[in-house]
Amino acid sequence: xxxxxxxxxxxxxxxxxxxxxxxxxxxxxxxxxxxxxxxxxxxxxxxxxxxxxxxxxxxxxxxxxxxxxxxxxxxxxxxxxxxxxxxxxxxxxxxxxxxxxxxxxxxxxxx
Amino acid sequence: xxxxxxxxxxxxxxxxxxxxxxxxxxxxxxxxxxxxxxxxxxxxxxxxxxxxxxxxxxxxxxxxxxxxxxxxxxxxxxxxxxxxxxxxxxxxxxxxxxxxxxxxxxxxxxxxxxx
Numbered sequence: 215x216x217x218x219x220x221x222x223x224x225x226x227x228x229x230x231x232x233x234x235x236x237x238x239x240x241x242x243x244x245x246x247x248x249x250x251x252x253x254x255x256x257x258x259x260x261x262x263x264x265x266x267x268x269x270x271x272x273x274x275x276x277x278x279x280x281x282x283x284x285x286x287x288x289x290x291x292x293x294x295x296x297x298x299x300x301x302x303x304x305x306x307x308x309x310x311x312x313x314x315x316x317x318x319x320x321x322x323x324x325x
Numbered sequence: 326x327x328x329x330x331x332x333x334x335x336x337x338x339x340x341x342x343x344x345x346x347x348x349x350x351x352x353x354x355x356x357x358x359x360x361x362x363x364x365x366x367x368x369x370x371x372x373x374x375x376x377x378x379x380x381x382x383x384x385x386x387x388x389x390x391x392x393x394x395x396x397x398x399x400x401x402x403x404x405x406x407x408x409x410x411x412x413x414x415x416x417x418x419x420x421x422x423x424x425x426x427x428x429x430x431x432x433x434x435x436x437x438x439x440x
Contacts, residue, residue, distance in 0.1 A: 226382060244425040244426075245424075245425065245426075247429075248430055249431070255414060255434075256329075256431045256433040256434050257368070257416065257418075257427070257431040258431075259428045259430060259431075262427075262428045292329075299413060302367060302368070302388055306424050306425050308425075309424075310381075311373060311380065311381065311423050311424060312358060312370050312373050312381055312424065313358070313370070313418075313424055313429055314370060315360075315367040315368040315369075315370075316367055317366060317367045318366075318367050
């Protein structure tokens with residue numbers, strides 16, 4: 215069953231701009247994780263944010279979590295062509311020991 | 326510390342044959358997860374294993390699919406009598422603890438094509 219839903223499904227911006235992707239989910243969670251997937255490759259872990267955290271940073275990445283709205287956002291600042299990829303959020307529900315993925319956002323950075 | 330290793334990277338099978346996909350988790354990791362991904366879609370959970378135990382197989386098709394994670398050696402996802410609909414990318418992930426508390430790391434995947 216689908217848990218996370220990313221929005222938008224596709225996003226195209228100019229290099230240097232900021233990119234924001236959103237993720238909504240349905241059940242109470244223990245944590246939410248963001249992953250990047252380059253075309254034809256595996257997934258690279260970006261950030262894990264726990265249910266008691268509201269914001270985390272890692273380099274040019276900023277993740278927020280609003281458990282009252284059951285939503286998260288991933289912000290990539292000063293985007294680069296190399297950021298072109300699909301981005302997925304994955305949730306771990308309370309009592310479950312598995313990641314449930316959304317459909318992803320396909321991000322294209324235009325040089 | 327090598328990452329999660331999957332082999333083969335690409336596998337072609339004729340309808341009716343068996344496919345065996347292997348996954349070696351990161352060193353020290355005892356939790357393994359298998360996912361399937363169709364083109365332009367997200368990853369669908371299949372099975373979660375710990376050493377010698379299947380913990381959650383709620384995403385596994387009832388027939389033809391099986392998984393194991395023996396005490397020694399890699400985890401194996403086995404698909405018997407493959408059909409065209411089994412064509413997909415299969416990803417393995419491992420974690421050092423339960424994913425309620427820690428991140429999972431993914432392999433590069435095995436792309437199965439059934440002809």
